[in-house]
Structure formats: structure tokens, C-alpha cells
Amino acid sequence: MKNSRERSLRTATTNSRNKGKRGERQWRDELRANGYPARRGQQFSGSPDSPDVICDALPWAHFEVKFVEHLNFSAAMAQARRDAGGKAAFLAHRRNHRPWLVTMDADRFYRFLGRDLTGEWATRMTAGSPAAACGEFAWLHCAIRTGRRLNIHEAIAQVRREAGRRVFIVAHQDRDGRWLVTITAGTFFNFLRGELPPEEQGEHRTSNIQLPTSNEGKEGGGAPRRGRAESVPVQAPAKPLETANFGKAFGEPPNVARESRALPGKQPTEQPKQTEQ
Numbered sequence: 001m002k003n004s005r006e007r008s009l010r011t012a013t014t015n016s017r018n019k020g021k022r023g024e025r026q027w028r029d030e031l032r033a034n035g036y037p038a039r040r041g042q043q044f045s046g047s048p049d050s051p052d053v054i055c056d057a058l059p060w061a062h063f064e065v066k067f068v069e070h071l072n073f074s075a076a077m078a079q080a081r082r083d084a085g086g087k088a089a090f091l092a093h094r095r096n097h098r099p100w101l102v103t104m105d106a107d108r109f110y111r112f113l114g115r116d117l118t119g120e121w122a123t124r125m126t127a128g129s130p131a132a133a134c135g136e137f138a139w140l141h142c143a144i145r146t147g148r149r150l151n152i153h154e155a156i157a158q159v160r161r162e163a164g165r166r167v168f169i170v171a172h173q174d175r176d177g178r179w180l181v182t183i184t185a186g187t188f189f190n191f192l193r194g195e196l197p198p199e200e201q202g203e204h205r206t207s208n209i210q211l212p213t214s215n216e217g218k219e220g221g222g223a224p225r226r227g228r229a230e231s232v233p234v235q236a237p238a239k240p241l242e243t244a245n246f247g248k249a250f251g252e253p254p255n256v257a258r259e260s261r262a263l264p265g266k267q268p269t270e271q272p273k274q275t276e277q
Contacts, residue, residue, distance in 0.1 A: 023067025027092045034189045062087040074174040098153045102188040106179035112191045130171040141166040
């Protein structure tokens with residue numbers, strides 16, 4: 001009986017490890033598909049302490065990858081922060097048959113919005129939930145979800161329906177009360193490419209963004225949506241700057257956050273493909 005339990009435990013451990021490797025390969029492929037050459041960390045360095053996925057085109061970002069059915073956000077984000085080494089910590093995660101999501105600390109997400117995070121914004125960030133901080137953006141729908149047993153994929157599917165044509169995020173707290181923000185991988189890459197926040201046009205800005213693709217629309221049993229560009233009027237201008245400055249804002253004090261915009265159309269340099277064994 002003891003030997004049978006030990007064999008079952010070894011099998012479960014092996015299956016979990018193999019699933020983790022598949023998740024790392026899939027997130028690597030997700031980055032590549034969006035124009036950011038990437039590779040698995042441990043595959044090339046051989047160290048168990050190496051990052052799950054390395055993306056030289058985003059040297060300021062650290063990716064912790066989880067391909068699990070039940071994600072412990074507190075533990076996973078704590079691991080991401082601990083291993084980030086001063087870089088911006090991002091948690092890329094998914095369940096079986098669900099699309100990729102990206103979770104980050106709320107203050108990291110605020111930098112994506114291209115705001116000077118001092119003065120009034122500093123007050124907003126400490127005053128309450130991300131919903132209060134993001135309230136001025138007409139193009140953005142922020143939903144708050146509470147509870148220890150958060151099913152993030154179901155929450156994303158519900159908020160997608162609530163948001164209509166707006167960009168949507170889900171804000172939730174870890175066990176220490178720290179605010180986290182979860183977005184779809186598509187929204188994450190739109191921010192990286194500078195398609196979000198929306199560009200300035202006169203007194204208002206409009207967002208030429210892609211609505212969820214058919215793959216993203218499948219979650220939660222909803223009917224798939226076809227990707228198409230929509231214009232959403234919003235207020236408050238923001239100026240796109242160089243990609244190098246975009247990364248700098250994640251490792252420096254809040255007063256440089258206005259530089260956190262990527263130049264639209266700028267693509268990372270292609271790197272030679274690695275053959276994985």
C-alpha cells in the first residue's frame with residue numbers, strides 16, 4: 001500500500017512538472033506570436049532558479065508562468081516579486097482550455113496608463129480600490145472581485161460581458177490586502193505596443209483596439225466575438241514615447257511614469273530561433 005501511494009505521488013509530481021513545462025512553452029510562443037522573441041529560461045541556463053520565460057525584447061519584465069487549474073494568487077505573485085530582482089513582476093497564467101491572462105500589482109498597471117503617479121494620482125492609489133483610481137477613463141471598465149475562492153476565468157468572462165466595447169480589467173486582493181489587476185493577454189500586448197492608452201485626437205482620444213478574438217470569446221460559454229477595431233471617445237491626453245523609456249518607468253520612482261508608453265509600430269528585433277529538444 002505504501003509503495004502504491006509513493007508511485008501515485010511520483011506520477012502526480014511528474015505530471016505537474018510536465019504541465020508546467022508545457023505552460024512555459026505556450027507563453028513563450030504567445031510572446032513570439034506578438035513580436036517579442038522569447039525562450040524558456042531553464043532550458044538554456046540549466047538552473048532551477050532561472051526565470052520561467054526570458055524575453056530579451058522586454059528586459060525590464062520578469063514573467064512567472066503558471067499553467068494550473070487552481071491558482072494561489074498570493075503565493076504566485078509573492079514568488080514573482082521575489083524572483084524579479086528589481087524588474088516588473090508579471091504572472092502569466094491559464095487553466096486548461098482557457099486563454100492566457102496576465103496579473104500584476106495594481107501600481108504596475110497604473111504605469112501602463114501613462115500617468116504621473118504623484119500628487120492627485122498618489123492620493124487616488126492609496127485612497128481605495130483600483131476602481132476609484134481608474135474612474136476617469138471612459139474607455140476602461142474596472143470590476144472589483146472579492147473572496148478567497150476567486151475563479152478568475154469566470155470573473156473575466158462576466159466582466160467582458162459587462163464592459164461592452166470598453167477595455168476591461170479585474171481588480172482583486174491577495175491575502176495581505178495588496179491590490180492585484182488581471183487583464184487578458186491581448187490587452188497586455190496592446191499596452192506593450194502602445195495601442196493603449198488610446199491616442200490623443202483633439203479634445204478627446206480614441207482607441208483603435210482589437211475586441212476579443214474568437215478564442216478569447218469562448219471562455220465562460222459565451223458566443224465568440226470576431227476581432228474588429230472600434231473607436232471609443234475618452235478624455236485626458238497621453239503622449240507616446242520610446243520603448244526604452246517605457247521599460248524604465250517600471251524600475252524607477254513614480255514620477256517617471258509618464259514615460260511608460262511604447263511607440264506604436266515599433267517591433268523588437270528578430271532573434272535566431274532556438275531548437276528545443
